[in-house]
Amino acid sequence: MFKFNFINSKKEKIVILDTLTSKYVEYCIPKNINYYNIGYREKINIILNLKFFLIFFYYFFKTKKITLSLILSICRIKSTEIILTNVDNSEMIAKLNNYNVNLNVIMIQNGMRSHYDRHGWTNIKKFPILYGFGKYEEELLRFMKKPINEYISAGSLKFGVYKEKFISEKNRYEHKNNISYISQYREGMENDKKYQLWYDHKIKILPYLEKLDPNFKIILNFKRNTSSEKKETSFYKKIEFANKKEIFLDKEQDDFSSYIHCDNSKILISYFSTLAIEFYGIGSKVLFLAGIPEIKTVSNDFMGFLKVLPEFLKITSNDLEEVHDKLNYLKSLPQSEYLDLTISSRTFLMNSEKGFVHELVKKKILKILDNQNR
Numbered sequence: 526m527f528k529f530n531f532i533n534s535k536k537e538k539i540v541i542l543d544t545l546t547s548k549y550v551e552y553c554i555p556k557n558i559n560y561y562n563i564g565y566r567e568k569i570n571i572i573l574n575l576k577f578f579l580i581f582f583y584y585f586f587k588t589k590k591i592t593l594s595l596i597l598s599i600c601r602i603k604s605t606e607i608i609l610t611n612v613d614n615s616e617m618i619a620k621l622n623n624y625n626v627n628l629n630v631i632m633i634q635n636g637m638r639s640h641y642d643r644h645g646w647t648n649i650k651k652f653p654i655l656y657g658f659g660k661y662e663e664e665l666l667r668f669m670k671k672p673i674n675e676y677i678s679a680g681s682l683k684f685g686v687y688k689e690k691f692i693s694e695k696n697r698y699e700h701k702n703n704i705s706y707i708s709q710y711r712e713g714m715e716n717d718k719k720y721q722l723w724y725d726h727k728i729k730i731l732p733y734l735e736k737l738d739p740n741f742k743i744i745l746n747f748k749r750n751t752s753s754e755k756k757e758t759s760f761y762k763k764i765e766f767a768n769k770k771e772i773f774l775d776k777e778q779d780d781f782s783s784y785i786h787c788d789n790s791k792i793l794i795s796y797f798s799t800l801a802i803e804f805y806g807i808g809s810k811v812l813f814l815a816g817i818p819e820i821k822t823v824s825n826d827f828m829g830f831l832k833v834l835p836e837f838l839k840i841t842s843n844d845l846e847e848v849h850d851k852l853n854y855l856k857s858l859p860q861s862e863y864l865d866l867t868i869s870s871r872t873f874l875m876n877s878e879k880g881f882v883h884e885l886v887k888k889k890i891l892k893i894l895d896n897q898n899r
Contacts, residue, residue: 614645680877806875
């Protein structure tokens with residue numbers, strides 16, 4: 526159900542769209558610059574003055590879209606110059622500067638994308654300024670024939686904030702895990718017969734990984750003491766593990782515990798999670814399971830990145846010996862040699878060579894505001 530949200534008319538140079546992801550976007554705002562967070566999901570945002578409603582009806586006549594017209598009206602009243610968002614697959618946000626050419630819209634990528642409908646890029650006719658993970662997305666946009674105002678290959682926003690602001694928190698974990706599996710549990714997927722092959726594969730491979738490493742861990746996807754976390758742990762407890770009590774690494778209420786668990790693992794195992802790609806980008810050892818034939822049939826939405834990975838990082842058969850051999854190879858491979866062998870694919874998928882995303886966006890914002898004030 527939609528709720529009314531009343532907003533003040535104070536002038537704000539920057540509006541951040543989507544309060545669910547705004548805590549990371551706020552690190553992109555330069556000092557002494559006014560900004561305002563707008564949550565638009567299930568909300569009707571209104572400024573109580575006559576001018577606002579006149580502008581709203583003008584935009585609604587042009588767009589026939591309530592939420593789009595409300596945001597455009599708010600930006601007009603607030604004299605907003607920049608829209609900033611960590612939502613990169615919203616058709617509505619991408620349209621904003623079609624109706625107000627003075628708005629500079631900056632999107633920041635928030636997850637792995639593909640040319641399939643599932644990820645939302647197919648619905649966007651033209652992209653504004655986009656800070657993406659790497660060259661992979663730039664090629665993907667070219668393949669999809671999507672025009673874009675500007676693309677910047679920059680890495681992950683949240684991961685950059687973690688590395689610069691919160692990296693010291695990992696010291697609270699005293700041990701270094703050997704092998705950790707990154708859970709991608711989704712209730713809808715795990716109970717969908719379409720993904721039965723994927724479930725069957727987990728039943729087979731996860732206990733095998735525990736046999737290879739008695740200290741094997743599962744990094745949970747959902748936060749501790751939530752209903753989703755209880756369903757997630759119940760799902761994995763159905764699988765025959767030798768050590769069910771200590772196999773889970775909890776996702777605590779802070780947002781960076783998953784990053785900390787990955788930082789404290791020697792080798793990460795994943796099918797196709799964004800978290801795995803983020804850590805692969807900085808040189809962590811990652812073994813990807815998504816190349817297995819049965820998994821390909823149910824996960825083609827996520828498969829584009831596999832072709833750029835070295836063969837020793839991807840499992841391509843149901844033979845558990847392949848898992849055994851490639852894990853042993855990764856364990857024995859010196860880190861310096863690993864970095865040399867993976868440099869091209871890592872920078873292609875997660876390019877953070879120019880600096881942290883939040884620092885790059887800060888510079889972009891200052892440049893835009895400086896140009897508009899001349």
